[in-house]
Amino acid sequence: MEKKIVRKGPLPGGRQGASGAGAGRDSMRAASRARGVARPPSSPPHPSSPPEGLVSAGSSRTQQAAPAAGGARRMRWSKSMNENALRAYFRAKGEETGCLAYRARMHRFFAELEPSLSVTEQNLADRVRYILRSNIFGDAELERLRREAISSSNGNATAGNAAPLDAQQTAYVDAAVNIPFVANSDDDGIVSHELEKMRSILEESMLETRSMPLENRPRLPRIPLSKRNRAVVRALNPMLVTYLEASRDLCETDSILFGAELAVCRIIGAKLPVAGRATQKSSAITAWRKRIEDRIAKARALIGRLTSFRSGNNRPRIMRTVRMAFPGTNFSLFQPDITQKLTERIDDLKQKIAAWGKRIRRFSERSRRFNQNRLFQSDQKRLYKSLERPEVCGAGPGPDQADTVAFWRGLWSEPVNHSEGPWMEVVASQSASVTPMDPVTITPEDVAEAETEPYWKYNPSPVLENDSAQLYWERSVLTDRTVEHNRPDIILVEKEEKRTWLVDIGIPNSHNVQKYSTEKLIKYQRLAEEIRQLRRQQKVLMVPLILSTTGVVPKSLTDNLVKLGISVRAASCDQPMPNFKTLKGALMQIV
């Protein structure tokens, strides 16, 4: 216990101070290599004759101070053990990313390779993790071990090894056998027909690249990371060694590597552009944009058909499309609420189109910024040039200087008597004949009448629309970016004012009123922003209508009702809460 408290050593991970700078991993490995069989006298082998590779823990000093519990022994991982660990790892893992129970298999394979050692599965997994993380082996060495492991498992399979292989392993082996070049990619002296062919393609490509000017190099396609392609690359790698060793400078190395890349493309049959980069022009419309635009076109066509059907067109072609728009068995085109359903579906599609439109704008903006940033990084001059507007800057002769001065001086020096003109009188006389609209007030009688049908039986239509407004009732809004809360109770869109109201009604406990109200405001913030962008609204206003279960009403309720143009009488404490139908009636009236 005391040891824990007085511990002064650093926490693992960080490398602190310079005193131990030389005591890194390398020095430790070097030491373990140098030690070989003979152990320094300060750390004698454990008396219980541990298996090879296990050494006693702690120096003589520490052992005296605190004999490790149960004579704990630590394993010394030699290079060959590390290699075997990796072999087992690669063999167990194969090239499948989602293989199951690989640790168990790896453990088994390791036990075959190092029968004298006893390590737990967790030990081994930790060790492999450590090896891979700390770059003990270089990439080339890792690749070699991987190849060895793969070919060894391949060999086992073909030789009918008795070691049981599970389904995945078998699948992997089968796949590997089917790949040309893999079986012969080992440096075992066997040169297959395929390898010879690859070598000749490689030489040809490198020769071609060497004599090719830099700007004429074709743009190479991105190659899928398939097993076959990787096998080709692996087979080419050892061939490159001699060329790279003979390379005199970086340019030559670059040429060799490009030639090799070209060869890989040719071997796997990847499509290469015929001429150099300059002639290759990318399509003006990007693929993502085309996809979205196609989707929008389809949706628009469907809206056309649905609208046509709603207005009475029963032609078979229209009917067929409409049926396809409403998949499912329990749906009839002649059911009573079909108009409502059509309206909803049409509105859905319109919302989707708006969202896709916004997505195109968003992506285009992003792409524009990306390209500008890239250009800024590579060639600032070109960027600023591209930002200039040639039709404004430097196009045609400038205005005469004397004229300009005279114009601006004349603007302020001569007093002008302003006159409204006769049109004002004309408009005023026309307006005089217009009768003013009666003020809209909701009386208790109106409310009573509305309540003849119990509010819980009232089933409003989710979408109502006229020329000036659109009203959603408990309807999700489709947005470009996913918004978690996209369904306030009521959404009212005033088309001309370009203003949207999001109304949410809540009945919390009385002590929660304030919190609830704030929560509502926060909850729909993102939706409000999305709607503003999607529908290009001037304003999107969130109006929470909160009444507590005990009838306590926040001060904001009156203001909010007034904002919505609803009579505030119903909001007094001794009145029952205005039901949804009343509220909606009022909303439609202000529409």
Place this chain on the structure above:
DNA sequence: ATCCCACCGGCCCACTTAGA
């Protein structure tokens, strides 16, 4: 020669994550 320090390596455990 011995101690001290800082760091790395090995081991273990608790916990999370992903997938069936």
Place this chain on the structure above:
DNA sequence: TCTAAGTGGGCCGGTGGGAT
């Protein structure tokens, strides 16, 4: 819900090099 894999972090041994 269970299992396997993966991860973070703590503990402590081992080590080299500087200080004493």
